[in-house]
Amino acid sequence: MIDNRPVYLNLLKIRLPLPGIVSFAHRITGVILFLALPFVVYLLGLSIESKQAFLEVQKILNQPLIRLIEILLLWSIAHHFFAGIRFLLIDAEIGVEKSQSRLGAWLVLIAEVLTLFVIICGVGL
Numbered sequence: 001m002i003d004n005r006p007v008y009l010n011l012l013k014i015r016l017p018l019p020g021i022v023s024f025a026h027r028i029t030g031v032i033l034f035l036a037l038p039f040v041v042y043l044l045g046l047s048i049e050s051k052q053a054f055l056e057v058q059k060i061l062n063q064p065l066i067r068l069i070e071i072l073l074l075w076s077i078a079h080h081f082f083a084g085i086r087f088l089l090i091d092a093e094i095g096v097e098k099s100q101s102r103l104g105a106w107l108v109l110i111a112e113v114l115t116l117f118v119i120i121c122g123v124g125l
Helices: 018-047 053-059 062-090 098-125
Strands: none
Touching: 018 053, 018 062, 018 098, 053 062, 062 098
16 A cells, blocks of 8 residues: 655645634643643732732733733633634534534634623723
């Protein structure tokens, strides 16, 4: 038997369909959220120590770079939540067909953008 599978895969040249991109982003957001946990727990612990510590945490969270990280984390939470619901529905064999899968991926993207917009406008980040 001749093996015609490619030996070298250039991941930058592979064009994933939208459901594949949503799936890949779901994994990436899971990693981002997992890596952010120690820092978030540290800031939470620091904020409940004293009034001065709370003010220090507020000062840290008001820095421009940290604001961008907050937006990234908010996007990660929104995407991971909505994509997770989509995958739970797929596990229940809802939205498995190609057209339904594409629609579900679009709904995930729309829901996460709307959620992020509402949070940013409502909180005033």
